[in-house]
Amino acid sequence: MLEIRNIVKQYANHLALDxxxxxxxxxxxxxxxxxxxxxxxxxxxxxxQITAPDSGEVYMDGERLGPKHIGRIGYLPEExxxxxxxxIGEQMCYLAQxxxxxxxxxxxxxxxxxxxxxxxxxxxxxxEDLSKGMQQKVQFxxxxxxxxxxxxxxxxxxxxxxxxxxxxxxxxxxxxRNGATIIFSTHRMESVEELCDSIILINKSKKILDGKxxxxxxxxxxxxxxxxxxxxxxxxxxxxxxxxxxxxxxxxDRTVLTINxxxxxxxxxxxxxxxxxxxxxxxxxxxxxxxxxFVDKVTQKKPSTAIETNQ
Amino acid sequence: xxxxxxxxRREYLSRVKKKSFLLITFLVPIFLIAVYAIAxxxxxxxxxxxxxxxxxxxxSGLFEGKLHDTETITFVETSGNVSDARAGIRGAEKKLxxxxxxxxxxxxxxELLSSEMANVGTQKTISGQLEGVLRDIAFEKAGIDRRTVExxxxxxTIEARExxxxxxxxxxxxxxxxIAMTLSIVVYICLFLYGTQVMRGVIEEKNNRIIEVxxxxxxxxxxxxxxxxxxxxxxxxxxxLWIILSATLMGGARMAIMxxxxxxxxxxxxxxxxxxxxxxxxxxxxxxxxxxxxxxxxIGFLLYFFGGYLLYSALFAAVGSAVDSETETQxxxxxxxxxxxxxxxxxxxxxxxxxxxxxxxxxxMIPLTSPIAMLxxxxxxxxxxxxxxxxxxxxxGFVLTTWxxxxxxxxxxxxxxxxxxxxxxxxxxxxxx
Numbered sequence: 001m002l003e004i005r006n007i008v009k010q011y012a013n014h015l016a017l018d019x020x021x022x023x024x025x026x027x028x029x030x031x032x033x034x035x036x037x038x039x040x041x042x043x044x045x046x047x048x049q050i051t052a053p054d055s056g057e058v059y060m061d062g063e064r065l066g067p068k069h070i071g072r073i074g075y076l077p078e079e080x081x082x083x084x085x086x087x088i089g090e091q092m093c094y095l096a097q098x099x100x101x102x103x104x105x106x107x108x109x110x111x112x113x114x115x116x117x118x119x120x121x122x123x124x125x126x127x128e129d130l131s132k133g134m135q136q137k138v139q140f141x142x143x144x145x146x147x148x149x150x151x152x153x154x155x156x157x158x159x160x161x162x163x164x165x166x167x168x169x170x171x172x173x174x175x176x177r178n179g180a181t182i183i184f185s186t187h188r189m190e191s192v193e194e195l196c197d198s199i200i201l202i203n204k205s206k207k208i209l210d211g212k213x214x215x216x217x218x219x220x221x222x223x224x225x226x227x228x229x230x231x232x233x234x235x236x237x238x239x240x241x242x243x244x245x246x247x248x249x250x251x252x253d254r255t256v257l258t259i260n261x262x263x264x265x266x267x268x269x270x271x272x273x274x275x276x277x278x279x280x281x282x283x284x285x286x287x288x289x290x291x292x293x294f295v296d297k298v299t300q301k302k303p304s305t306a307i308e309t310n311q
Numbered sequence: 312x313x314x315x316x317x318x319x320r321r322e323y324l325s326r327v328k329k330k331s332f333l334l335i336t337f338l339v340p341i342f343l344i345a346v347y348a349i350a351x352x353x354x355x356x357x358x359x360x361x362x363x364x365x366x367x368x369x370x371s372g373l374f375e376g377k378l379h380d381t382e383t384i385t386f387v388e389t390s391g392n393v394s395d396a397r398a399g400i401r402g403a404e405k406k407l408x409x410x411x412x413x414x415x416x417x418x419x420x421x422e423l424l425s426s427e428m429a430n431v432g433t434q435k436t437i438s439g440q441l442e443g444v445l446r447d448i449a450f451e452k453a454g455i456d457r458r459t460v461e462x463x464x465x466x467x468t469i470e471a472r473e474x475x476x477x478x479x480x481x482x483x484x485x486x487x488x489x490i491a492m493t494l495s496i497v498v499y500i501c502l503f504l505y506g507t508q509v510m511r512g513v514i515e516e517k518n519n520r521i522i523e524v525x526x527x528x529x530x531x532x533x534x535x536x537x538x539x540x541x542x543x544x545x546x547x548x549x550x551x552l553w554i555i556l557s558a559t560l561m562g563g564a565r566m567a568i569m570x571x572x573x574x575x576x577x578x579x580x581x582x583x584x585x586x587x588x589x590x591x592x593x594x595x596x597x598x599x600x601x602x603x604x605x606x607x608x609x610i611g612f613l614l615y616f617f618g619g620y621l622l623y624s625a626l627f628a629a630v631g632s633a634v635d636s637e638t639e640t641q642x643x644x645x646x647x648x649x650x651x652x653x654x655x656x657x658x659x660x661x662x663x664x665x666x667x668x669x670x671x672x673x674x675x676m677i678p679l680t681s682p683i684a685m686l687x688x689x690x691x692x693x694x695x696x697x698x699x700x701x702x703x704x705x706x707x708g709f710v711l712t713t714w715x716x717x718x719x720x721x722x723x724x725x726x727x728x729x730x731x732x733x734x735x736x737x738x739x740x741x742x743x744x
Binding site for chain 1 (some may be wrong): 314316317321325515516518519520521522525527528529668703725734738
């Protein structure tokens, strides 16, 4: 869908994007992750053709990004806003027409969306008469009404109450099932982790890593497991060459261990050892979250920045 | 291109539909007409209130049969005693008592009594007639024939005619100056008014944060131009409506007030009035206005207003993009409006007095001042080549300011919370892409 190649963007006194490249697959949900000020919005603005990169190119379906792609992209900026004094229906029409829809078409689509989101009665209202949450809903509809192939959402869930956030999330997933490619940009990595197929992590204008979420997590697996067993059994301790215990906790009649499996051994080997000893209750691999990976990656380079960049 | 039209349409409709637009569009001509009507009504009223009967007690006996009734004053000679006459006019309306003392030739003083303050016009008429009679007496005493005096009192009337390629045409300097001044005021105020509207519109979009949504669909330049043209069309609509409404109402008002008197009749009536002191008689003004080429002025006004507006509003748009709120605009708008202010102030002195001098010429060529300077000159008549050159320069100036403004605008609209300085603006201007 989108091929980003060696994008560099320099502002007056700081480098916003330093040689960023990545690939966004058609029909995927892509996470653009990084702390505030990492360069996410700069990259989004380039994809939206709001600003031009100093060097590097963006390709959409193999073609150099140009004005004709504008109608295929829907963009929900982080800073939401609409004309306060303009009637909502008219405003939606205007925005949809700017994206290249004909008026008739725009009116039909908007009516359809308003019905779906239960906001039919808002057509003649003004934005300033709506609550913040309602405004967000209107803005979301404005983003997707022209049926874009690529939907870019900058901090999509901020400002929504949990109920509305869920409605919006479901709508986004439905759009994705119908073929739209979604880009989530957020600094709250845990909020989109389970939604994304692929991600790119950027920090201080540089790409830290990108790829499929599963592949990334596989790479960062540490062979750590959580083992829970009934405490009445003999306490388990680490075994050289097999596993070590990094934490131990006892709650009522159960004991929870965090174990690290030694190199060359598998969980099966550990189970073979444990089964005769204790009555197992639960076994689970501890997979690092994207956030953990991020902190890990950033700390490796510059330990001092890890904490302050963490939200 | 299609998108620019959409933007123009929105900017235009969202303003024209506002109640305040309708209010201003209809109220201004009504207000003007009301002022005009009140002025005429007052003139008519004062004409009526001049009607008075003057009882004359002539103790000197010099004035018998020598005071003539006029349109407004009827003289009644009485011989009764003063105190009776005094009692007679007490509380009476439009009755005056003129007491001419015996020694009038020495003192030149008379008493005029009335229950209400005597009208200035009436006083003038009375004193004029008394003076005339006294002068005749003085002439007689000195042995000078009155006719001789009248013959040697010269009277010169200037008939101003302008030599134009089409032949001679009557011109009226006063009317032309009046129109030139009015145009200068109107253009100055309107350029300011509509330029500020553009600036406000830009700030509004920036503050609303809708800007990012829109420029992900259109180029910043398209948005800026759409806004400028849209608001400009609002201005033109307003002017055209004002002109039409004023013309219609003016016609109606004239009919209502004058009944079926024609302008000539009014003029004639006023000329007959002996108190020649009435300033610029209504008929004269109308006649003078008829000599002015309104068509040329209106077309010139619309063209120069729009040209000047485009030039200035682009700068106003750039200012709007550079700030976060209207309170910060001061430092940028002042230098922008300086040339305008300059031309405006000069229009009252230099331009009107010397519309074809070198300063007037250059001011009407420089695009920053020409919208005012040229409009002030047009009523006096400007050679066609100057008009064409000046307008071409204005168009060129507009392209230049728009180009500069667009370069600042495209960066400015995405900058938040940054106090813009001139240095910053120059930096933005230089950004590529």
